[in-house]
Amino acid sequence: MGGLMTFRSETLDKTQNQIGQLAVSLSSAFNAQHKLGVDLNGEQGEDFFAVRTPQSYGHKGNSDPDLLTSVAFDPETVGKLRATDYTVSFDENLDPVVTRNDNGQVLSGTDPKDADFVDTSGWTPGTGLGEITFGGVTLSFSGNNVAVGDTFEIQPVRRAGAGMEVKIADVDKIAAGDAGFDGEGASPLNSFKSTGNLDVSDLQTSHTAFADNKNYELKVDGTGKLTVIPPTAFTVAGTSYASDATDVEVDVGETVVIDGFSFTLDARPATGDTATLNVSQRIISATGDNRNALALQNLQAKSIVGASATVTGAYASMVSDVGNRTNITQVNLDARQGLTDQLHAVQQSESGVNLDEEAANLIRYQQYYQANARVIDTAGTLMDTILNLRG
Incomplete structure (x- = not known):
C-alpha cells in the first residue's frame, strides 16, 4: 500500500500534470493562431481544440462550501502554467497564500512577469471577495466572504489531457488562410473597412476585434459626446465605460478603443453638427491561401x-x-528482492523445515529402531537358552 501511494504522489500525479500542461499549452496556442485565420466560407477561425477546465476542491472545514464560484484559464498568462497543483488559503488579513504542492514553495513574486507572481488587483481583502490570478488560472470568489483558514486545492492541468478534443469536424471550417489582421504576420491586408466624415487617425484593429459585433456606427457631436451603436463597452483615454454609459465626451487627441479596434479623434465637428464613423469587419476570402x-x-x-x-x-x-x-x-525492486531472499534464508535457517535434513534423520532413527529391535531379540534368545540349561 505504501508503495502504491508513493507511486501516485511521486510519479502518477506528476506525469498527469505534465501531460495536462502539454495539452493546455498546445490547445491555447493553436486556438489563438487559428483565430487569426479565415476558413473557406470567409469566416474567422474559431477554437480548434476544447480542453478541460481547471479542477478545484474546497476543504470540508471551510466556512462555506460555495465560496469559490469559478476557476478558468487566463489567456493572458497561460504561459505561466506549470505541471503542479496548488493550495490556496487565507491569512488573518484575508490575503491569499498560494503554495505549490510539488515543492511547497509559496508564490511570492513581485514582478508581474514572474511565474510565481500572484495578481491580487481584483481582490478585496476587507470583504474576502474578488479574483485571484496565478499560474495561468483565475479564481473568482463571490457571494459569501471567505474566512481565515479557508483552504482550496486547485488542479489547473491534472486531467486536462483527458478532456482535450477537436471541436471542428467540417474541414471547410479550418482557418488555413490569413485573415489579414493588421500587425499580425506582417500581412498587408486590412481586416476592416470604414466610412463616414468623422475626423480620426490611427484607425486600426487587433486580432480580437469585432468579437461582439461585426459593424459599428459611431457618432460625435460638436461637444465631443460619443454615441456607440450598437451599445458596447469602450474606453476613452484609458478610462473604461459600460455599454449603457451616456454623456461621455471625447477630446481632440484622445484615443477611443471599442471591441478591439481603436482610433484617435483629430477634430470635433462644428457646434450643432454631428459626424459619423462606420466601421465593419472585412474578412478576406481564403481560397488558395495557406499562410495561417x-x-x-x-x-x-x-x-x-x-x-x-x-x-x-x-x-x-x-x-x-x-x-x-x-x-x-x-x-530498487531488484535490490529489495535480493534483501527479501536473504531474510527468507536466515528465517528458514532458524525456524524453517529442511526436507533433506528431516529425511536423513528419519532414516537414522529407523536404523536405530531396527538395531534396538535386534538387541531385544538377541536378549530374548539368551534368556530362553539359559532357562533350558537348568531344566
Whole structure:
C-alpha cells in the first residue's frame, strides 16, 4: 500500500500534470493562431481544440462550501502554467497564500512577469471577495466572504489531457488562410473597412476585434459626446465605460478603443453638427491561401509550453523523466528482492523445515529402531537358552 501511494504522489500525479500542461499549452496556442485565420466560407477561425477546465476542491472545514464560484484559464498568462497543483488559503488579513504542492514553495513574486507572481488587483481583502490570478488560472470568489483558514486545492492541468478534443469536424471550417489582421504576420491586408466624415487617425484593429459585433456606427457631436451603436463597452483615454454609459465626451487627441479596434479623434465637428464613423469587419476570402496553416505548423518550433519549451521538447522531457523513474523503480525492486531472499534464508535457517535434513534423520532413527529391535531379540534368545540349561 505504501508503495502504491508513493507511486501516485511521486510519479502518477506528476506525469498527469505534465501531460495536462502539454495539452493546455498546445490547445491555447493553436486556438489563438487559428483565430487569426479565415476558413473557406470567409469566416474567422474559431477554437480548434476544447480542453478541460481547471479542477478545484474546497476543504470540508471551510466556512462555506460555495465560496469559490469559478476557476478558468487566463489567456493572458497561460504561459505561466506549470505541471503542479496548488493550495490556496487565507491569512488573518484575508490575503491569499498560494503554495505549490510539488515543492511547497509559496508564490511570492513581485514582478508581474514572474511565474510565481500572484495578481491580487481584483481582490478585496476587507470583504474576502474578488479574483485571484496565478499560474495561468483565475479564481473568482463571490457571494459569501471567505474566512481565515479557508483552504482550496486547485488542479489547473491534472486531467486536462483527458478532456482535450477537436471541436471542428467540417474541414471547410479550418482557418488555413490569413485573415489579414493588421500587425499580425506582417500581412498587408486590412481586416476592416470604414466610412463616414468623422475626423480620426490611427484607425486600426487587433486580432480580437469585432468579437461582439461585426459593424459599428459611431457618432460625435460638436461637444465631443460619443454615441456607440450598437451599445458596447469602450474606453476613452484609458478610462473604461459600460455599454449603457451616456454623456461621455471625447477630446481632440484622445484615443477611443471599442471591441478591439481603436482610433484617435483629430477634430470635433462644428457646434450643432454631428459626424459619423462606420466601421465593419472585412474578412478576406481564403481560397488558395495557406499562410495561417503554415503559421499553425510553425507552432511546433515555438516555446509555448511554460514559455520555455517546445511541444516536442516538453514531450521528450516527460518521456525521459518517466523512463528514468521506471529504471530507478526496477533497480530498487531488484535490490529489495535480493534483501527479501536473504531474510527468507536466515528465517528458514532458524525456524524453517529442511526436507533433506528431516529425511536423513528419519532414516537414522529407523536404523536405530531396527538395531534396538535386534538387541531385544538377541536378549530374548539368551534368556530362553539359559532357562533350558537348568531344566
